[in-house]
Amino acid sequence: MASIDVNGKQIEVDEEGYLSNLNDWEPAVAEVMAKAEDTELTDAHWDIINFLREYYEEYQIAPAVRVLTKAVGKRLGKDKGNSKYLYELFPYGPGKQACKYAGLPKPTGCV
Amino acid sequence: MADYEIPETREFPIIPTIMEGAMAHSSPFVADEEFQTALGFPYPTGKEKGELIDGWKQKFLDLLQDKLTKYRSVQVFMDICVKCGACTDKCHYFIGTGDPKNMPVARQDLLRKVYRRYFTFAGKYFPKLVGAIDLTEDVIREMYSYYHQCSECRRCAVFCPFGIDTAEVTMAARDLLAHIGLGQKYDNQIIAKVHSIGNNLGLPGPALADTLEGLEEEVEEDINVKVRYPLDEKGAEILLVAPSADFFVEPHVDGLIGYGKVFHAAGVTWTLSSVASEAANFGLFIGDYANMRKISLRVRDAAKELGVKRIIFGECGHAWRVAYNHLNTLAGPWDFLDPNYPVPQHILEFTKDCLDRGILNIDKSENDHMTLTFHDSCNIARASRIGEFPGSQFVTPREVIKAVCNNYHDMVEETIFDQTFCCGGGGGLLTDDLMEIRIKGAQPRLEALKNVSKDYGVTHMAAICAICKSQFTKILPYYGMTMDQIVSVHQLVSNAIILEGQGEESEDSDDTEAA
Numbered sequence: 243m244a245s246i247d248v249n250g251k252q253i254e255v256d257e258e259g260y261l262s263n264l265n266d267w268e269p270a271v272a273e274v275m276a277k278a279e280d281t282e283l284t285d286a287h288w289d290i291i292n293f294l295r296e297y298y299e300e301y302q303i304a305p306a307v308r309v310l311t312k313a314v315g316k317r318l319g320k321d322k323g324n325s326k327y328l329y330e331l332f333p334y335g336p337g338k339q340a341c342k343y344a345g346l347p348k349p350t351g352c353v
Numbered sequence: 354m355a356d357y358e359i360p361e362t363r364e365f366p367i368i369p370t371i372m373e374g375a376m377a378h379s380s381p382f383v384a385d386e387e388f389q390t391a392l393g394f395p396y397p398t399g400k401e402k403g404e405l406i407d408g409w410k411q412k413f414l415d416l417l418q419d420k421l422t423k424y425r426s427v428q429v430f431m432d433i434c435v436k437c438g439a440c441t442d443k444c445h446y447f448i449g450t451g452d453p454k455n456m457p458v459a460r461q462d463l464l465r466k467v468y469r470r471y472f473t474f475a476g477k478y479f480p481k482l483v484g485a486i487d488l489t490e491d492v493i494r495e496m497y498s499y500y501h502q503c504s505e506c507r508r509c510a511v512f513c514p515f516g517i518d519t520a521e522v523t524m525a526a527r528d529l530l531a532h533i534g535l536g537q538k539y540d541n542q543i544i545a546k547v548h549s550i551g552n553n554l555g556l557p558g559p560a561l562a563d564t565l566e567g568l569e570e571e572v573e574e575d576i577n578v579k580v581r582y583p584l585d586e587k588g589a590e591i592l593l594v595a596p597s598a599d600f601f602v603e604p605h606v607d608g609l610i611g612y613g614k615v616f617h618a619a620g621v622t623w624t625l626s627s628v629a630s631e632a633a634n635f636g637l638f639i640g641d642y643a644n645m646r647k648i649s650l651r652v653r654d655a656a657k658e659l660g661v662k663r664i665i666f667g668e669c670g671h672a673w674r675v676a677y678n679h680l681n682t683l684a685g686p687w688d689f690l691d692p693n694y695p696v697p698q699h700i701l702e703f704t705k706d707c708l709d710r711g712i713l714n715i716d717k718s719e720n721d722h723m724t725l726t727f728h729d730s731c732n733i734a735r736a737s738r739i740g741e742f743p744g745s746q747f748v749t750p751r752e753v754i755k756a757v758c759n760n761y762h763d764m765v766e767e768t769i770f771d772q773t774f775c776c777g778g779g780g781g782l783l784t785d786d787l788m789e790i791r792i793k794g795a796q797p798r799l800e801a802l803k804n805v806s807k808d809y810g811v812t813h814m815a816a817i818c819a820i821c822k823s824q825f826t827k828i829l830p831y832y833g834m835t836m837d838q839i840v841s842v843h844q845l846v847s848n849a850i851i852l853e854g855q856g857e858e859s860e861d862s863d864d865t866e867a868a
Contacts, residue, residue: 257382257538258785301560306601309567325603335827337602338785350543351553352598352633352669352783352819 267345294344362800368442372451380498384536391545397534409533431468440509449793457509461522500526504780506731524640539784552597552631578852589624595667596632596819611843629655632672638781649683662691670730670818677737714851723813724760729773730818757849762809768801778824
C-alpha cells in the first residue's frame with residue numbers, strides 16, 4: 243500500500259492517492275496532497291473542501307455538481323455558483339480533485 | 354491535465370504506421386478483495402493484489418471449456434476467423450495508437466492462440482504450425498492489458514465478412530480473467546455499489562432525494578414553472594430508469610431536467626426509484642451473466658413495488674442495449690405492465706411521440722447559439738432500435754434534435770450510423786488509470802468532429818450515453834476543444850420546450866413581488 247507523509251506521520255492511500263481510511267483526514271492531509279500537485283490551497287479552496295466534508299458527513303456521498311454549485315452560489319455569490327468557477331479552483335475536476343483533498347472516496351460510475 | 358502524446362487530427366483519416374508494443378504498458382488497476390468477493394469472484398487470499406489464484410491455469414481452461422459449451426457463439430468465433438484483415442484498421446484504439454495488438458483480429462487471437470493449443474487437434478499436436486501457444490502467466494498479463502483496450506463497441510464486427518462479434522470475445526476473456534483473480538477495479542467496484550446501494554455512484558436514497566429537490570428549485574427559479582422530479586412515488590404511471598450520472602454531473606443533469614419537462618408537458622405521472630436508481634449495467638462489460646441479471650432484477654423489483662404501468666430508460670448507451678435486447682430474459686416476464694406499450698421504452702421514443710402529436714410547445718430559436726452534430730453511441734447504433742423500424746436508432750435522435758434546433762449537420766458518413774466510432778471510453782474503460790488509451794482512442798471521433806466544425810461551423814456535439822458524455826467532457830480539452838461542447842439530447846429539448854405558464858413568468862413574478 244502506498245502512503246503519504248503528513249508531518250512525519252505515514253497515512254495510507256490507494257493507487258490513485260485517495261485516503262484508504264477516511265478517518266485519517268486532517269487539514270494537513272489536504273495541504274500535503276495539494277502540494278504534491280502544485281496547487282496552493284487558498285480560502286476559496288477551503289470553502290469547497292469544508293462543504294464537501296459537511297455534505298459527506300450527512301449523506302455518505304459527495305454532492306452532485308448542481309448541489310455543489312448551488313451551495314457555493316448561496317455562500318459566495320451567484321457569480322461563483324457555476325462549474326466554471328469550480329474548475330478554475332480544481333482544474334482536474336472538482337469531483338475528483340476536491341474530493342481527494344477532502345479525504346472523500348473517489349466518485350465512481352459514468353462520471 | 355497530465356502529459357500525454359495527443360494524436361494528430363487530419364483532414365482525411367490515415368491508417369497509422371505500425372508501432373509494435375506501443376500500448377503494452379497500459380493496464381487497469383486490479384480489483385480489491387472486497388470487490389472480487391461482492392461479485393462472486395475469487396481472490397488470491399494471502400497473496401498480493403494482482404497475483405493469480407492457486408490452480409489458475411486449470412480454472413481458466415475449465416471455464417473456457419464451459420463457455421465454449423454454453424455459448425455457441427464463442428465456439429464459432431474461436432474457429433471461423435480466416436485472418437482476412439478486414440477488421441485491422443477499423444478499431445479506434447488501433448487508429449489512435451498504431452499498436453498492432455489493437456487490431457481486432459490480433460487482440461482476439463490472444464485468446465484464440467490458447468484455445469487452439471488446448472481445444473483443437475492441430476494445436477494439441479502441432480502447436481507451432483497453427484500459432485497455438487501455452488497458457489502462461491505472461492499470456493494472462495497480456496490479455497489483461499489488451500482486453501482492457503477494447504471498448505466492446507463492435508465497429509470491427511460491422512466489417513467482418515463472417516460477422517464475428519469480437520466484443521463477445523473480449524467479454525468472455527474478461528470473465529475468465531476475473532475468475533482467476535484479475536477483476537478490473539473500476540468495473541467491479543461499480544457493480545458492487547449497484548448491488549449494495551442501487552447505483553454506480555453509490556448515491557444513497559436520501560442524497561438522491563436532496564439532489565432532486567434541488568433540481569426542482571433550480572427549474573422553478575429558471576422558468577417559474579413547478580416541474581416535478583419525483584422519487585419513489587407509488588402509483589405513478591411511468592418508472593424512469595436513468596443512468597446515475599444524470600443526477601450527478603454536467604451535461605447529463607441537463608438531460609434529466611429535459612426528461613422532467615417533457616413528462617410535465619405530456620401530463621403523465623412518473624417517478625424515479627431509489628432501488629433502481631441506475632440504468633447502466635456493467636455486468637455486460639465484464640461478461641458476467643449472473644451479475645448482469647442481478648442488476649436487471651432491481652428494475653423489476655422497483656416496478657413491482659411502485660406499481661407502475663410502463664418503464665422508460667433515460668439516455669444511457671449500453672443500458673439501452675441490455676434493456677432492449679435482454680430485459681425480458683433477464684428480469685421478465687413483464688405481464689404486470691400495461692401491454693399497450695413496449696417494455697421497455699426509450700425516452701427518445703416518448704419525446705418523439707409527443708413531438709409528432711404536437712403536444713410540445715417548441716421554440717427552436719432557443720438553440721440558435723449552437724450548430725449541432727450527433728454522436729451515435731456504439732451500443733445503441735449497433736445493437737438496438739429506438740423506434741419500430743430497422744435504422745430507427747439513427748433516425749429518431751436526429752429527428753428529435755432537428756425538431757428542437759435550427760442548425761444541424763452530420764459528421765462524415767464513414768463515422769456515423771452503424772460505422773460510428775466509439776467515444777474511446779466505453780465498455781468499462783472510463784477510468785483515470787486508462788486515460789492514455791481513452792485519449793488516443795478518441796482520435797477518430799474527434800477528427801471527424803473537428804472537420805465538421807471547420808467545414809460546417811458545428812459548435813456542439815449531442816449524445817445519448819452517459820459514458821460518451823463524461824468521456825468527451827474529459828477528452829475534448831486534450832484536443833483543443835472545450836468540455837461544454839458535448840451536450841445531452843434532452844438538454845436541447847429542455848432549452849427549446851416552452852411549458853404552460855412559462856411565457857407569463859415576468860408578469861407573474863412582478864405581480865408576486867409587488868404583492
